[in-house]
Amino acid sequence: MVETLEDFYTERFSAVPTNLKSEIGHFNVFKFDDLAGCSIKPIPYSRRGYYKISLIQGRNKVHFSDKTIEIKKQALLFANPQIPYNWEQIGKNQNGFSCVFTESFFHHFGNPKNYSVFHPEGLPILELSDKQVKWAIQVFSEMLTEWTSDHKHKYDKMRVSVFELLYNTEKLIPVASIRKNATNASQKITTQFLELLERQFPVEDVGTLRLRSASDFAEKLSVHVNHLNKALKGVVNKSTSVIIQERILVESKILLKYTNKDISEIAFALGFKETTHFHNFFKKQTKITPSQFRTD
Numbered sequence: 001m002v003e004t005l006e007d008f009y010t011e012r013f014s015a016v017p018t019n020l021k022s023e024i025g026h027f028n029v030f031k032f033d034d035l036a037g038c039s040i041k042p043i044p045y046s047r048r049g050y051y052k053i054s055l056i057q058g059r060n061k062v063h064f065s066d067k068t069i070e071i072k073k074q075a076l077l078f079a080n081p082q083i084p085y086n087w088e089q090i091g092k093n094q095n096g097f098s099c100v101f102t103e104s105f106f107h108h109f110g111n112p113k114n115y116s117v118f119h120p121e122g123l124p125i126l127e128l129s130d131k132q133v134k135w136a137i138q139v140f141s142e143m144l145t146e147w148t149s150d151h152k153h154k155y156d157k158m159r160v161s162v163f164e165l166l167y168n169t170e171k172l173i174p175v176a177s178i179r180k181n182a183t184n185a186s187q188k189i190t191t192q193f194l195e196l197l198e199r200q201f202p203v204e205d206v207g208t209l210r211l212r213s214a215s216d217f218a219e220k221l222s223v224h225v226n227h228l229n230k231a232l233k234g235v236v237n238k239s240t241s242v243i244i245q246e247r248i249l250v251e252s253k254i255l256l257k258y259t260n261k262d263i264s265e266i267a268f269a270l271g272f273k274e275t276t277h278f279h280n281f282f283k284k285q286t287k288i289t290p291s292q293f294r295t296d
Contacts, residue, residue, distance in 0.1 A: 006020065024155065026104075027101040029097065029098070029144050030098060030099075030144070032095060032098070051079065051100065052077070052098055053078055053099050053162065055097045056074065056076075057074045057093075057096045058089070058092075058094035059089075059091035060091075061090060063086050071127065078124045082201050097143075101162065105155075109159050110159075115169075116170060117166065143157075146161075186230075196220060197244065201251055203255070203269040207269070208271055209271035213244070249286075252270055252278070263278070267279075
């Protein structure tokens with residue numbers, strides 16, 4: 001199930017914006033008070049057909065993929081189209097802001113998905129201190145003020161503000177897995193590899209994985225498999241095969257938990273020739289079977 005922007009506005013607002021399918025992409029920013037019913041409604045786990053950055057003030061549990069993260073006081077949440085999520089309100093006092101946008105809104109202006117908070121293996125929740133939350137509130141408040149103005153360049157202001165949120169968040173997240181001595185060439189190959197890998201997900205959109213091995217990706221990138229492996233080791237300290245397996249595992253958990261697909265269908269979609277191969281892969285990675293994970 002994928003929640004579209006039309007679904008988002010129908011569920012939370014009284015009307016769907018007329019510019020929803022604008023050629024420049026879509027953007028919107030709002031306070032939680034603007035939501036229908038002035039509260040955060042529980043919604044089903046699903047992928048979103050858009051990106052979202054939320055400043056959440058209040059106790060919540062956020063369910064991402066196969067993980068649950070508790071927000072004790074305040075945090076920034078980063079949601080992307082690849083990973084399903086939902087958050088569960090715990091405390092009564094809930095405040096905050098959200099901005100929603102499509103990738104096309106940033107045409108020729110950079111790409112938000114390049115930031116680690118939007119990567120499947122990245123950290124989608126960042127707890128904020130009282131000092132940090134003041135900065136986040138200021139950014140969102142300025143966005144809201146400018147968005148409701150008639151300034152002809154307000155779209156550029158929104159893009160700059162989103163990147164300000166992303167840039168400062170990345171500075172707050174420890175990036176121990178990225179080595180400082182990685183060369184520019186290695187970083188370029190790593191970026192190209194990760195983009196190529198991510199284009200295959202979600203598998204509901206592409207049918208079945210076509211690139212599954214290190215040699216598949218090396219051939220597509222026109223580099224020797226050893227060169228690709230060395231570049232990835234130098235940048236993210238992981239081998240090509242490990243990165244591919246980790247991403248397939250994330251997708252398999254999503255499909256098992258949030259879809260009604262048969263395990264054999266999931267195995268085929270993920271490129272396994274036999275269901276037993278998928279069973280063995282999943283059990284090796286998690287110590288439990290796909291069926292056990294689905295019913296756990």
